[in-house]
Amino acid sequence: xxxxxxxxxxxxxxxxxxxxxxxxxxxxxxxxxxxxxxxxxxxxxxxxxxxxxxxxxxxxxxxxxxxxxxxxxxxxxxxxxxxxxxxxxxxxxxxxxxxxxxxxxxxxxxxxxxxxxxxxxxxxxxxxxxxxxxxxxxxxxxxxxxxxxxxxxxxxxxxxxxxxxxxxxxxxxxxxxxxxxxxxxxxxxxxxxxxxxxxxxxxxxxxxxxxxxxxxxxxxxxxxxxxxxxxxxxxxxxxxxxxxxxxxxxxxxxxxxxxxxxxxxxxxxxxxxxxxxxxxxxxxxxxxxxxxxxxxxxxxxxxx
Numbered sequence: 660x661x662x663x664x665x666x667x668x669x670x671x672x673x674x675x676x677x678x679x680x681x682x683x684x685x686x687x688x689x690x691x692x693x694x695x696x697x698x699x700x701x702x703x704x705x706x707x708x709x710x711x712x713x714x715x716x717x718x719x720x721x722x723x724x725x726x727x728x729x730x731x732x733x734x735x736x737x738x739x740x741x742x743x744x745x746x747x748x749x750x751x752x753x754x755x756x757x758x759x760x761x762x763x764x765x766x767x768x769x770x771x772x773x774x775x776x777x778x779x780x781x782x783x784x785x786x787x788x789x790x791x792x793x794x795x796x797x798x799x800x801x802x803x804x805x806x807x808x809x810x811x812x813x814x815x816x817x818x819x820x821x822x823x824x825x826x827x828x829x830x831x832x833x834x835x836x837x838x839x840x841x842x843x844x845x846x847x848x849x850x851x852x853x854x855x856x857x858x859x860x861x862x863x864x865x866x867x868x869x870x871x872x873x874x875x876x877x878x879x880x881x882x883x884x885x886x887x888x889x890x891x892x893x894x895x896x897x898x899x900x901x902x903x904x905x906x907x908x909x910x911x912x913x914x915x916x917x918x919x920x921x922x923x924x925x926x927x928x929x930x931x932x933x934x935x936x937x938x939x940x941x942x943x944x945x946x947x948x949x950x951x952x953x954x955x956x957x958x959x960x961x962x963x
Contacts, residue, residue: 673907780842862905
């Protein structure tokens with residue numbers, strides 16, 4: 660866990676750098692424009708459709724009965740907005756992730772690599788197609804799991820745990836690949852992702868827990884629709900900020916792991932070459948000094 664903690668500290672210090680704070684502006688601005696228009700044009704039609712779809716359904720009646728039994732019958736009025744916002748949340752996460760990936764993560768890689776790993780060669784093992792494939796396939800699975808687990812979010816502890824785990828897995832899958840794509844070759848990329856799977860997943864889950872803050876703001880927007888635009892903007896900015904910090908954390912950890920991996924391979928090669936040279940040298944000197952040995956002595960000398 661020490662490399663994870665060290666990378667966290669370095670990422671936290673870098674996040675406070677002026678250049679890293681500026682990186683959050685463009686993805687935030689683009690996301691706010693897109694989601695401002697989407698909520699203005701499509702929120703009310705979505706609420707109307709959900710209202711007509713859910714009214715009279717078994718699930719809606721069960722949820723309303725449970726709230727009434729708990730003395731929270733007034734909350735039945737916000738069930739439809741709450742469901743609408745939870746359905747929109749995965750798309751909002753994807754928007755922030757795409758814009759951060761396009762505009763912020765390349766700058767994060769240049770910032771970390773240029774300042775701290777200038778001697779680490781770039782072997783370009785990743786590709787745009789590979790990044791898009793991992794992002795797209797991971798997000799589709801993320802959405803399926805999101806929708807499947809949505810009813811469990813009515814249980815208060817799971818409303819915090821489930822999104823943290825899902826978001827953590829998604830960021831681990833997407834950002835770890837992007838963090839290594841410029842510096843590692845294909846074999847190194849596969850090896851690092853396999854060897855360091857659990858530490859990388861740990862980083863993803865921790866950042867997923869930190870990402871619950873936008874989720875809580877989103878829930879607040881369901882309770883007070885009047886301030887929904889402000890909640891949406893605040894949620895988007897927090898998501899962008901968390902993705903940039905997550906990118907820094909993954910970048911520091913992955914480049915450090917890559918540098919140690921290359922150093923380990925180089926040490927193995929040097930040791931193997933020196934071992935071969937030593938054996939050849941010993942064999943040559945042995946042949947000259949013991950030329951009078953019988954054939955039966957060849958096997959012990961060969962074993963040496």
